[in-house]
Amino acid sequence: RPPAAGVPGDLGAVAYGMVDLPAAQSREPLLFDADRTGHLFIIGSSRSGRSQTLRTLAAALSNRHSTADLHLYAIDCGNGALLPLAGLPHCGAVVDRLQVERLDRMLGWFTTELTRRQAMFGERGVADLTEQRRGAAAGQRLPHLFLMVDRFEVFERDFATYDNGSYLDRLARLLRDGAGVGVHVILAGDKVLGASRFAGATEEKLVLRLNDRTDYSMVGLNSKDVPPEQTPGRAIRLGDNAEAQIAVLGPDTSGQGQAAVLAEGARRICDRDAGVPVAARPRRFVALPDLVTYAEVSRSAPAGARPLTAFVGVGGDEVVPLGPDLADIPTFAIGGPPRSGRSTALLTVARSLLERGTGILVVAPRRSPLRDLAGLPGVSAVVQDAGVAATDFRKMLQSMPQDTGAVIVDDAELLAQSDIDGDLNTLARGAAGNGWGLVVAGNAEALSLGLAGWLTQLKRNRSGLLIAPQSITDGELIGLRIPRGIIGQSGNPGRAYLHLGDGVLTAVQVPRAE
Known part of the structure; x- marks a missing residue:
């Protein structure tokens, strides 16, 4: 675990894997620092460890940070791997891609909150969320907002033309303007993340296994720099081509095993954050019932x-x-x-x-x-x-x-x-x-x-x-x-x-x- 943040208001980095540095003959934690990192792309083919990376990162962030400091939302376009996140007190919603009206509500709120924060920061002369949190009293600090999307290629396919592309447009705005006001978008998808209009939204990219080695060039990697065998969870950090291994949450690496560990951890975190006031908790986006009397x-x-x-x-x-x-x-x-x-x-x-x-x-x-x-x-x-x-x-x-x-x-x-x-x-x-x-x-x-x-x-x-x-x-x-x-x-x-x-x-x- 990395050292705690030394500045009031800063969250500090969390570790969710290990990075191998052969030149320095050392290993170091793979970190995500919400105070300094904007968005993250996790690129890989099916069964390469994309969903597990999202689960591990969500667990690490929730375990380290209070519910009052970090709110988490997810769009699951896959097989339900992110559903266990709903048990975390930090999580406002895990939305299935078929829950279109619920997804619309959530994306609409994100864009409204983005606009609200931009106006607030402009009025107060605050550059970004880190500065706002450092200058505010403990009860006045805005939380970091995380939006995770699993299987982004499915999201893009389903919503490219839906409602004239408004869903993708709103996501694009979050990627373009969100980092400065504390909105972090974590996208997990295949090679489309290296070639779509979103490709330049962040330099923070992890490249897991791609089934076709010629696809590595689409995400900015020379196939010669990629190991001949990439096991699930083994990634290349695009910034320095360092090799990383994503952590798992327990010895049982099956989907059910990881979900069970996450659920048990969520119960402990709920007990830990039981005293967080309702006003500091994430906004909920409850699903509409199919039938009501x-x-x-x-x-x-x-x-x-x-x-x-x-x-x-x-x-x-x-x-x-x-x-x-x-x-x-x-x-x-x-x-x-x-x-x-x-x-x-x-x-x-x-x-x-x-x-x-x-x-x-x-x-x-x-x-x-x-x-x-x-x-x-x-x-x-x-x-x-x-x-x-x-x-x-x-x-x-x-x-x-x-x-x-x-x-x-x-x-x-x-x-x-x-x-x-x-x-x-x-x-x-x-x-x-x-x-x-x-x-x-x-x-x-x-x-x-x-x-x-x-x-x-x-x-x-x-x-x-x-x-x-x-x-x-x-x-x-x-x-x-x-x-x-x-x-x-x-x-x-x-x-x-x-x-x-x-x-x-x-x-x-x-x-x-x-």
Whole structure:
């Protein structure tokens, strides 16, 4: 183990292998110094020890440094070798490449944090994270952030064109600007790391075995400088062509054996860092559930919510109930193709409003689960006719006993040219007062193209939910550009995208119908 850091705020180097120096007739530890090293590339073919290098480095960093000083995140594009890292208190998330929305949340947060730190350092005249940590009190030091990617070649292949390449663009920005603000990217992949646009992002490279010896030239090595046999974990340090051996975590070198040692070490580290406050721990990116019930969401909803607040599903980094506040924005639109679950989402909003003491008036001109609300406390009426007269509609509104109320409309496109256009427009503009709201569901394309006054106001309010969007123009309904990557995907039943007027599109899971 290298000596401890001598300067307050500095982490000091950790050893994760040995380096052979024949010219000096000596060996020395293979070190990673977070205070002086930016990014690291681990290059090798399959089964050359790439994943083990990531595991060993993560274990060494976590064992040496407090959770308050170092936060770790991982993208596993392989066979799950990095999943045991999730047990470390330093680890905010290990994301599978198939968990696209979770990956999007994590990369989005990294780029936001990068921007925040750049602005902060500029305002305070701080050159980099090392300087910030040296000058700050113990509780004010920003943590080093590590992002590890296993099998980068798979990540690049899968996301080269996804959402116009935005995932790779965000990773490229982290590589370009992250080192100075304490964002370290550790990429493990094959020869593509020596030839892609990322190749020049760092000089810190370890080259493990490559199956084709002609590939060594692609990463900057002469094949003559490479031993004829490279066992797993044997690497060439590209800076000086020194030969290194990556350490293993225990005598059992199988994947299961290494994972077991890492899990046992994680339990000890959790006990050691039990006193680290929540504010100093890593941000978590919890995976959205594939299935959730209304009762489960209702139980986790905050108590004492205002009457016009509702939830439509669970989402966000902590997977909590999310939904509109009709006292803030008087409308909420739910759009989706037929049989996509938009009526189920509307029913969730209606039920949550009722639980908060908000009276509702339901308009359901077609068969809808909203009709089953008839007769429940707080439901003044259920209208089943799209041709309801304006005078009758106003009488129903006036008869609602509650001080606050919401009109709930299913298949709302049928009311685009109805007799109650003016009343719906009044609700949409908020002219009926702060105690009233309008929640509608319908075909996203029809609602987006609708020219009725109340539909125009609905779109201007920029608040709603999209389920299974079929076109880029569907985003007009909620006032936000939607990523191309989510268009036309069947996705998980109940998966939807929420916009609450803040410019952020959040994936949510809508409760199933019960």
